[in-house]
Amino acid sequence: MSYEVIALTMFSTMMAMLLTGQRVFGAIGFVAVAAALLLWGDGGSELGFSAAMKLMKWYPLLTLPLFIYMGYMLSESGIADDLYHMFHVWMGPLRGGLAIGTIGLMVIISAMNGLSVAGMAIGASIALPELLRRGYDKVMVTGVIQAGSSLGILVPPSVVLVLYGMIARQPVGQLWLAGAIPGLLMASLFVIYIVVRCRLQTHLGPVLPAEERQMPLADKLRLLRAGILPLLIFFSMTGLFLMGITSLVESSGVGAVAATLAALFKGRLTKKVINDTVEKTIGITCMFMWIIMAALCFGAVFDGLGAVKAIEAFFVDRLGLGPWEILIMMQLSYILMGMFLDDTAMLVIVAPLYVPLVKALGFDLIWYGVLYTITCQIAYMTPPFGYNLFLMRAMAPPEVTLGDIYRSIIPFVFVMIFGLALVIIFPQIALWLPQYVYSR
Numbered sequence: 001m002s003y004e005v006i007a008l009t010m011f012s013t014m015m016a017m018l019l020t021g022q023r024v025f026g027a028i029g030f031v032a033v034a035a036a037l038l039l040w041g042d043g044g045s046e047l048g049f050s051a052a053m054k055l056m057k058w059y060p061l062l063t064l065p066l067f068i069y070m071g072y073m074l075s076e077s078g079i080a081d082d083l084y085h086m087f088h089v090w091m092g093p094l095r096g097g098l099a100i101g102t103i104g105l106m107v108i109i110s111a112m113n114g115l116s117v118a119g120m121a122i123g124a125s126i127a128l129p130e131l132l133r134r135g136y137d138k139v140m141v142t143g144v145i146q147a148g149s150s151l152g153i154l155v156p157p158s159v160v161l162v163l164y165g166m167i168a169r170q171p172v173g174q175l176w177l178a179g180a181i182p183g184l185l186m187a188s189l190f191v192i193y194i195v196v197r198c199r200l201q202t203h204l205g206p207v208l209p210a211e212e213r214q215m216p217l218a219d220k221l222r223l224l225r226a227g228i229l230p231l232l233i234f235f236s237m238t239g240l241f242l243m244g245i246t247s248l249v250e251s252s253g254v255g256a257v258a259a260t261l262a263a264l265f266k267g268r269l270t271k272k273v274i275n276d277t278v279e280k281t282i283g284i285t286c287m288f289m290w291i292i293m294a295a296l297c298f299g300a301v302f303d304g305l306g307a308v309k310a311i312e313a314f315f316v317d318r319l320g321l322g323p324w325e326i327l328i329m330m331q332l333s334y335i336l337m338g339m340f341l342d343d344t345a346m347l348v349i350v351a352p353l354y355v356p357l358v359k360a361l362g363f364d365l366i367w368y369g370v371l372y373t374i375t376c377q378i379a380y381m382t383p384p385f386g387y388n389l390f391l392m393r394a395m396a397p398p399e400v401t402l403g404d405i406y407r408s409i410i411p412f413v414f415v416m417i418f419g420l421a422l423v424i425i426f427p428q429i430a431l432w433l434p435q436y437v438y439s440r
Contacts, residue, residue: 010035010301025287029294032301039301050300052293061166061292065285066252067157070237070259072277074109077263079229096198096205098134099144100191102127106148107187108230110155120149124395137204138400140197143408146392147190147416150377155183156238157255160347160376163288164369167295167351171366172248173241177434178370185429186374186419193415229265233258242437295351323361327371330354331420334375335382347372367423370430374420381409381416 010031017027091097091104106123123145131141153160156176165172198205237255240246246254263269321329333350358368381389392405423429 006035006039010298014298025290025294028291028298032294032298035301036297050297061289062249063162063172063252064159064288065281066249066256067159067162068284069277069281070233070252070255072280073256073259073263073273074230074233077259077266077268077273079262079266079268082266093207094195095202095207096194097207098127098131099136099141099194099198099205102131102141102144103148103187103190103194106145106151107155107184110152110158110183120145120392120395123149124392128396128400132397132399135206139404139408140194140204141408142392142396142400142405143410143412144190144194146381146389146405146409147412148187150380150416151183151187153376154179154186154370154373156180157252158373159288160373161369163292163347164351164372166292167347168355168365168369170369174366174434174438175369176238177242177437178366178430179373181433182370182374182419182423182430185422186377186416189415189419190412193411197411229262233262295347323363326357326361327363327424330358331371331375334372335379337379347376364427364431366434367427367430370423371420374416374423378413378416378420381413 014027014031017031091101094100102123105127128141128145131144132138152158156179158176158179161175161179162172164170165175194205233255236258237251240254241248241251260269263273330350337350355365355368359365389402389405389409392400393402396405
């Protein structure tokens with residue numbers, strides 16, 4: 001049996017196991033270890049052990065539980081409620097202002113936790129009921145929350161970019177900086193779409209009633225204090241890291257401590273908040289660690305087979321495709337897989353194939369990390385089985401149907417494809433900031 005057939009058999013077996021509902025790390029790890037044993041006998045059993053030891057020695061992995069802890073602490077302690085109230089008052093006089101404020105809220109939440117799930121939970125529980133109560137179109141605002149929450153995997157400190165950096169062996173600091181401007185670009189495109197749509201169809205985003213926004217200027221200014229704590233947390237974590245004062249791991253520790261102190265300062269550091277935060281942090285961290293370990297083992301088998309070279313030869317020699325055509329095909333495959341899998345599963349399944357191939361084609365791996373992340377955002381929201389669609393269905397009130405959720409995301413998917421095209425055509429959108437900072 002040729003190595004190409006073995007690689008194809010491994011990949012198809014893994015996908016079949018995933019479609020039967022097996023856990024991601026179980027399917028990937030089982031196929032990797034079983035293939036290693038069949039190919040190399042007893043010596044193949046060392047692959048799983050080596051992957052586990054490599055994971056345990058991976059010092060940057062310490063950032064993962066700390067960033068996850070920080071995000072859940074901010075979410076559970078209710079700091080996001082204060083932020084939304086601030087946006088609610090200041091943006092209310094504009095048509096679609098509360099929807100614009102929701103995007104602003106999502107950007108800040110993303111900059112504090114790096115997880116799209118946390119942003120979705122906050123948006124669905126805090127923003128969505130308020131927007132519906134004030135007469136906003138349910139289809140539009142459902143799309144706003146889904147699109148805004150997806151920024152969590154792009155805006156630093158993105159946990160997905162941390163995982164990509166670990167698997168692709170790229171510096172996480174540069175990946176964070178590379179995701180910052182595209183993340184803000186994507187948020188700006190969302191805001192432009194909301195403004196234009198609400199100007200053309202005024203009933204979609206009515207202004208806030210005068211009695212709710214008539215407030216003395218001094219009170220409005222006091223509301224801005226809700227943004228001080230998030231800015232301090234973001235600066236203490238990302239700012240100190242970019243200035244070279246703290247390392248990546250140290251900055252994650254600073255962020256976790258700052259989030260805890262913020263909850264204490266607001267008087268919300270209760271036993272329940274601590275228990276819920278720690279429980280969720282441990283659960284998510286263990287899931288990520290199992291997935292990374294399985295991915296390392298799977299990648300080792302693929303490297304041993306020379307599957308990456310075979311795939312490269314297939315695309316370049318047999319099909320005669322150029323580097324850009326291969327890149328576009330890879331992005332389309334992410335969108336297809338995103339109908340069934342989350343971003344982490346997609347990354348660990350194809351990283352052993354795509355990352356070396358991208359490098360061999362001459363593309364920058366930092367830039368490609370941003371492309372992967374944006375494509376994951378799009379895949380998250382692509383019907384019929386986009387990950388975000390079902391998260392929203394689980395969290396939305398009964399009056400928001402699955403059909404509403406499907407229709408809500410269509411314009412935002414086109415906006416995101418436009419943003420992705422900009423980053424592909426103009427790579428410096430992603431690469432300028434890391435090059436500027438690291439050249440100093």
